[in-house]
Amino acid sequence: MSFISQHPATAARPRGWSHSLAFILILASLILLLVASFIRHAHAETPPAPIPAGLVTLGDIESGTLLFNATEPGKYIPAPLLATDVKIDVSGPIARARVTQRFINPGDSWVEGKYIFPLPEDSAVDTLKMVIGGRVIEGQIKEKQEARRVYEEAKADGRKASLVEQQRPNVFTNSVANIGPGETIVVQIEYQQTARRDGDTFSLRFPMVVAPRYTPKPADPRFVDFTPGSGGWGDLQPQREDSLDEPPVLRPEMGKVNPVSLKVSLDAGFPLGDVESPHHEVTISRDGARKAAIALKEELVPANKDFELVWKPAAASAPTAALFRERVGNEDYLLVMLTPPSGETQIEAKPREAIFVIDNSGSMSGPSMDQAKESLLFALDRLNPGDKFNVIRFDDTLTVLFRDAVPAHGENLAVAKKFVKGLEANGGTEMLPALRAALADGNPGDTARLRQVVFLTDGAISNESELFREITSNLGRSRLFTVGIGSAPNSYFMNRASEAGRGTFTHIGNETQVVERMSELFEKLGSPVMTNIAAVWPDGRTTESWPNPVPDLYKGEPVVLSARMPEAKGMLTLRGDVAGEPWEVRLDAGKGDIRPGIGKLWARRKIEQLEADARIGGNWERNDSAILNVALEHHLVSRLTSLVAIDVTPTRPDDERLTAKDMPVNLPEGWDYDKVFGEQAVPPAQRAALQKSSAQYAAFLAAPASAEAAAGIALPQTATDAPALIHSGILALLLAAALTAIWWFQRHWQATAWARRSR
Structure with missing residues (x-):
């Protein structure tokens, strides 16, 4: 037994000191946690320091910033930044996607950002929302020239505006005017599409980057000089109908831009088997037998390759027939997906x-x-x-x-x-x-x-x-x-x-x-599984269906039909030849599952058919008139229509100049920049500055979106306080350890002193 324990008076003093010290330690830890948390939130809500207005040199840049070359040597223009959040809800064969794009202006001048981005080629884009502070401005569908005119007027007046245009069915542009210094503008786009089916496999693709496109010279390629500047990768003005805006492409060594977060809510409509993403690492959470939630394992990924989700049924075979419908106004819209039987007797394969x-x-x-x-x-x-x-x-x-x-x-x-x-x-x-x-x-x-x-x-x-x-x-x-x-x-x-x-x-x-x-x-x-396919609708005179005629089918590929009729009733009959024998199936048109968005999908399919007919027949004027009417009626972006959202209040002062630049994109993963564009030297200082851009994106995304959320628009919350709290906790533990050491030495010194006095 130690000497100190034999003297109650000796033990009493250190114990009282320990009570006081414990209280001090707890209080100090709490204060430190509160201070660290306060600093963390204050920093998150403070926008990045603006970059000097107008042209800048590399010496002016203090944080990771994308720069555009200016005409003056050694000078650059700060580029606006972009981050994208994607949320896709899959119900049976139908997917509804919400794409949220957040534009930030890191400089202290006013800018217009233009972003060229891809969407699935069968997407029916029908919704545009622009968030300014606590207000949400709904986009309106207009004829393309009219939408552009309205947008340009708002831009010139200093009003905030967003314009979504289609360049191809899978390539769109989003122009956002009058983004103020250090300001963030949120634009949300929604679209409808169908999942792809091949046999028992279902899949959904979300493209993330528009790959550079080669523009051929309008001459016999055997007599063409392909030296730089003479044509080829984006250098030549193509024909009018093939015109395609292309964004600047960042060299891979400069870093990655345009981070994307993505989540999918999957309700397959049947018991799920395997679910996977071939090109990205994902986390998969099952919710019963039919549902799953899928998210990117890395919360943010660069937009440099397509995302694909693949799922299969748990049983040996998936449903062979599915009928979905929607009532819009005074008409019914139907979507039919039917997988023909493979047949025990196959057509003998020809050489x-x-x-x-x-x-x-x-x-x-x-x-x-x-x-x-x-x-x-x-x-x-x-x-x-x-x-x-x-x-x-x-x-x-x-x-x-x-x-x-x-x-x-x-x-x-x-x-x-x-x-x-x-x-x-x-x-x-x-x-x-x-x-x-x-x-x-x-x-x-x-x-x-x-x-x-x-x-x-x-x-x-x-x-x-x-x-x-x-x-x-x-x-x-x-x-x-x-x-x-x-x-x-x-x-x-x-x-x-x-x-x-x-x-x-x-x-x-x-x-x-x-x-x-x-x-x-x-x-x-080997050979088509089904030929001579025909769809016989209950009332063929009032029913409009696509595609028409129905093409031959190959193994595992379903019949996918879209139709519009005054009222869904009666029997739909599908006929064809399988292995040389007649085949037929009948479906009750009035018993389809109710799904929203079927009308949009029908309209998109009709526009596709009209475009194809125009390419074959060459009658663009007649088909363009029909395309315009369908797109306006169903509020869809098309080759002839655009979505535009305009604020009513000017925000840019009259004496402030507006800088317009296309936003850069990544080179698709696996591509060789020099093989596409040729070798181009990049100043080391500019390369180093660009490589820091990911840190600025992360800080941008971590900032809370309280104003937008209050406005009633669903936005991603892509960051938490976990890192800051962990750091604060570690500091608190270190401080506690230091104070404990001091207390121990102090206690030991006092005990020794009392022991000496007792002698």
């Missing part, structure tokens, strides 16, 4: 004449080229001895491997495989000559073979209409199957090309998907 076209232009460099080559080598191995084939490769030049299609035997296949393995990506994307060569049929009367063109490309071109015309004019007996390669393919072109070519579209986003998806494609290449 094929397979023409493989592979894109080896500069945009395909890196992983995309590897995926394309692996896919083509896989396809060559799957040819049967009775088949014929040829291989065409293109960049800004063209090579047709054999003079004509050759038998698929060992020697010819060996030559083709060696040719494919030696391909390298470089040059421009002159796709039209390759398409013409592929569709050139030396034996148009040959009915003994199925002539199939398999086109492997990222579709990074701007002259889609020219290519569509070529397909519809010269398809003949060929069928066109497109294979989209890479992290951000031009899905609009790939889907429409396959539809016009009466084939199918397959996307391969990474090497792990090559075998699975090419195997599925080759099952479809």
Whole structure:
């Protein structure tokens, strides 16, 4: 037993001191936590320090900031920043998406930001909201020229305005005028789409970046000089109908911009099996057998590749028929999704004449080229001895491997495989000559073979209409199957090309998907599962349905029909031929599940059909009038209509100048910048400044959005106080440890002193 414990008086003093010290420690810890929390919130609510107005030098920049080159050497213009939050609700085959874009002006001058962004090619964009302080301004649908006029007037008057325009069915622009110094403007866009189905697999894609598009010169590519400045990647003014604004693309070493957060609420309508995202890491939370919540594992990811979600039913087979409807005004809208039976007796597969076209232009460099080559080598191995084939490769030049299609035997296949393995990506994307060569049929009367063109490309071109015309004019007996390669393919072109070519579209986003998806494609290449399909509606005179006529179907692909009728009643009959035998199914049109947005999807499908008819028939004036009427009636963004939101109160002073700049985007993941744009030197100081931009984005997103939330608009809360509280807790523990040490030494000293006195 120690000496101190034998003297109560000795023990009493340290114990009293410990009570006081414990109280002091607790009080100090609480004060420190409160101070740290207060500092944290004060810092979060303080906007980033404005950058000097007008042109700046690199020495003026104190935080990570995107800069545009100015005409004056050594001077730059601060660029507005952007962050995006995506929320997608999936109910059965229908998805409703809300895309929230937050624009911030880091400088102390007034700016107009223009952001070029992608959406799914079948999206029906119908809603625009702009948040200013505590107010929400609803966007209105107007004819495109009128919407632009109204926007320009508001911009000139100093009023805040937002304008959403369509450049392609999968490419949109959002212009936001009069963003004040250090100010944030929130713009929210909503759209409707359907999930894709292939066999028992359902999928949904959200594109995140518009890949650079190659603009061909309007001349024979064999006589074109592709030196910088003479044409090619965005340098040449394309034809009017193919005009496409392109944003500045940031070099990868400068850092990543445009962070995205994304969540999906999935209600499949049937017991769920596997749910996965092939290209992003995600967290998946199950809610019963039919529902799941999916979120990006990293809360924020750069917008540099498409997001894809894939889900399957738990049972061996998914539902074979689904009917959905919506009542809008005095009319009913129907969506029918029907998967035909595969049939125990399949049509005997005919020998094929397979023409493989592979894109080896500069945009395909890196992983995309590897995926394309692996896919083509896989396809060559799957040819049967009775088949014929040829291989065409293109960049800004063209090579047709054999003079004509050759038998698929060992020697010819060996030559083709060696040719494919030696391909390298470089040059421009002159796709039209390759398409013409592929569709050139030396034996148009040959009915003994199925002539199939398999086109492997990222579709990074701007002259889609020219290519569509070529397909519809010269398809003949060929069928066109497109294979989209890479992290951000031009899905609009790939889907429409396959539809016009009466084939199918397959996307391969990474090497792990090559075998699975090419195997599925080759099952479809054998022969159509169902032909001569017809839809007989209860009242054909008053029913308008799309597509019309219904195309042939391949294995696993459902019939997807949209229809409008005065009243959904009576029996819908679908007929076709399966394996040479008649097939029929009947559905009660009045018993479909109620789903919102079916009318929007019908309108979008009708616009697609009218666009296709115009490309084939050339009667743009008549079809444009119908497209405009449908888009205005259903409040949809289209080639001829735009959404515009205008504030009534001017905010920019008359003497303040407005700077307008396109907002930069990332290069798609896996792309080689120098292969696409050529080598361009970047000053080291500017590169270092740009690389810090992610920190500024994080600080921007962490700021609370209380004003917007109070206005009734759903916004992401992408940051919490956890990091600050953890830091505060650690500081409190360190302080407590220090005070405890002092107390222990003080107690030990007092005990020693009392012991000496007791002697």
